[in-house]
Amino acid sequence: MARRRNDKLAAAIAELGLSQARLAARVKSVAEEHGVSSVASVGRSHITKWVAGVVPEPPAARILAETLSRGLGRPVTLADIGLATDTEPEPQPVAWSDDTLTTLEMLGRTDMDIDRRQMLANSVYSVASLALPDDLWFEQAVDRARARRPLSNYVVTAPDVESVREMAAFFSRRDQKRGGRAGRTALVAYLRSEVTELLNGRFLSEDIRRGMTSAAAELAYLAGWTAFDGGEHPLAQRWLTIATKLAEEAGDAPLAGHVLRAMAHQAVDLGKPQEAVRLAEASLSSRRYAQACWRERSLLGVVYARGLAAAGEKTAAIAALLQAERDLGRADAADNEPNRVFFFAEASLAHETAAALRDLGDLQGAEKQFNRSVRTRRAQYARTHSVTLGYLGAVQAQRGHLDLACDTWGQALDAMTGVQSGRARETVVQMRRALSPFRNRPGSHAAELDTRARTMLHAG
Template identity: 80%
Template sequence: MGRTRNVKLAAAIAQAGLSQSRLAARVRSVAAEHGANELTGVGQSHIAKWVGGVVPEPQAARILAETLSRCLGRLVTLADIGLTADTDELELPAWSDDPLTTLVTLGSKDMVDIDRRHLLATSAYSVAALALPDDQWFERAADRARARKPLSSYVVTAQDVDDVREMTAIFSRRDQKRGGRAGRAALVAYLRTDVAELLSGRFLSEDIRRAMTAAAAELAYLAGWTAFDGREHPLAQRWLTIATGLAEEVGDAPLAGHILRALAHQAVDLGQPMEAVRLAEASLSSRRYARACWRERSLLGVVHARGLAAAGDKKAAAAALLRAEQDLGRASDGDDEPKRVFFYTEASLAHETAAALRDLGDLKGAETQFKRSVRTRRAQFVRTHSVTLGYLGAVQAQQGHLDSACETWSQALDAMTGVQSGRARESIVQMRRALSPFRNRADSQAAELDARARSMLSQA
């Protein structure tokens, strides 16, 4: 059975007014910009095969889409050139990809529920994809961004930047109050349409270009974080990869470190401690750590400690926790802090410290720190508060303090009402698992709590 001609790709090439050999030359040029040396040998025969129905390798497909975007002066996705029907993996971004192109491509996949379920079923959290490019790749990111030609005639202003930041703050507050699954569709829709269009426009100044790209990076980070909280880990990993690339394009080393820290946090939660340590160490690299404010340094450091604890390096983890405590202690109201870290407070440090101590087997210390987190957390952070209570109940149960655990878990269920969070749901599942030996005791506190937890899971 012969291959089906890719009419969408052929039409895009015709619209660009390019011969196959000229398109091949431009593909080679874009590939060289991205350091994709294996594609610098692309010739007319490759283009002919792709038009004839041969599906290119994922990286080649993405470079082809970016090349046609530049030629046509508009954003061209893989779907636009007929490269999504047979393999979803083509739409998954890699470090070498253009962040703007992959933002729209992944956003389109994330937007449609049925497609997102298919993506999650056919792809997985990838340890291999965590391998970071070398430092030179990151250093060249700004040059690549400056070389990108505008894809629309819209002139981006400082007010546009403020609008994106305002929307990011709104989505962030909703995430903190209701969980990562609440409002994600609206967040991704705004990111892949309005924000992508702004990134594709013309900028009044270099300062505005940098500010808009940084704002887009923070919103892409939030898309990744909400996916992480929703336990949609393949999507989270890919959004965070895009966000890191955008941050590096404007040389915002602290923001890039902040996002790499999130990837490290995810790796810890998914049982990849050595990858978590490596990512955390990258977030703590001299240029990222030295330019960060004290509060952010503490956040980077405590996640590093969690990775070390999960890896079983007790001494290094303890030292990292101490440094994180000291860094937070140096923070003051007069510091010039980015808005993204306003939420990192004593409660946040205590929560992460507790998780590290728990992984080290110090359950009593973990209980103390989880209680400290509960005691000091601000009221608006409902989702994190509910998760902390769930974790606190778990360490109390592990120590044999069932009555205390049940009381804590009851508070956790109260706090989780209305919260749409995969992490909160997972803590309920773990709660029921811990209660399983006691659920058949009629009229017991454990049995009542288990029934309530079961009801909440059925409603989620």
């Protein structure tokens, strides 16, 4: 049977205005960015075959859709380019217009189902889905949530709210200690079942409704943050969007800012500086920044600085770093601070400052700040401590101090004992890349460290 030409795909490529060879180059770039090695060999002939009617494998199809989305400046789905199938419906991004609680239940179900979760894991982090709604959407969020009809007769009380907040605090501290992959299944199961049921209940007062919605937003944020730490970026993106929606429906402006800051952090780490700056600016909007405690203001500001640094805006980045330092200096133990910022102190500020300086090319300054972070980090924050050591070793290696870097990386591997974190694992991958020219020198410190790192990766 003759194949049928894919006119939808051909039309999208024509609208983009690129030759098939140039489109193939962009597809390869997006594939490499997401670590999809099976698509890294795409060339012009592949594009020609796809237009002619050959259906690419799922990873390639989604990479192609994301590439077209970026080029056209709008979301492009598999259906838009004639590549959706009945047997494998594509994972859809969370839309701001969708009902929040329905989306929460559906995403929780997807996250808990191995096959559905794998399908989502094979999708891509969508830059097009980072576009925020207009100001009116945010202004009306509380009223929309207040008008939602309850689906359960259960009456939600203040102790229910406190119970959910206690669970959020537990999972947050576990993440800092063990990494995002530790206990994440329990977190999502609790959020999908008990918390979703509470959100669908009846509230004794508007204060209780807001309190429960805010507590649920913190758990949704943790579901997103732990997915981000585990390297599951499309999943994290969806959870963080839902967390922002819940925070806005609760009227909790500082929490919404906190989640947008996490989205900016993810964008920086994935090499999307312009999107990171835009999200960070949204997190720093007047109501979100003004209502936040000083510690949280510092956290928002330092991630903004990281976005600016990655975008090459040195003067603005340095100014933002100085402001973040001043804000943290004004924090006081007597402040009424939310639990979500318990971890952010001098060590965290130094870590993020170092990352910004590294991206600005100031390796000496970055090494100094990473050392400051290592020196001031509390022992219980093992995940972040191991990542800091990994970054510090990389900077030392870049500066030509290989022996010192090997010592630091050895400490990083020590700190990773019991940690389940995709970010920590990635520092080991980068460590091995830096050590590759030296791994064939038997008996050398570098060769021994590389062997240890390889063993750790295989065990993980």
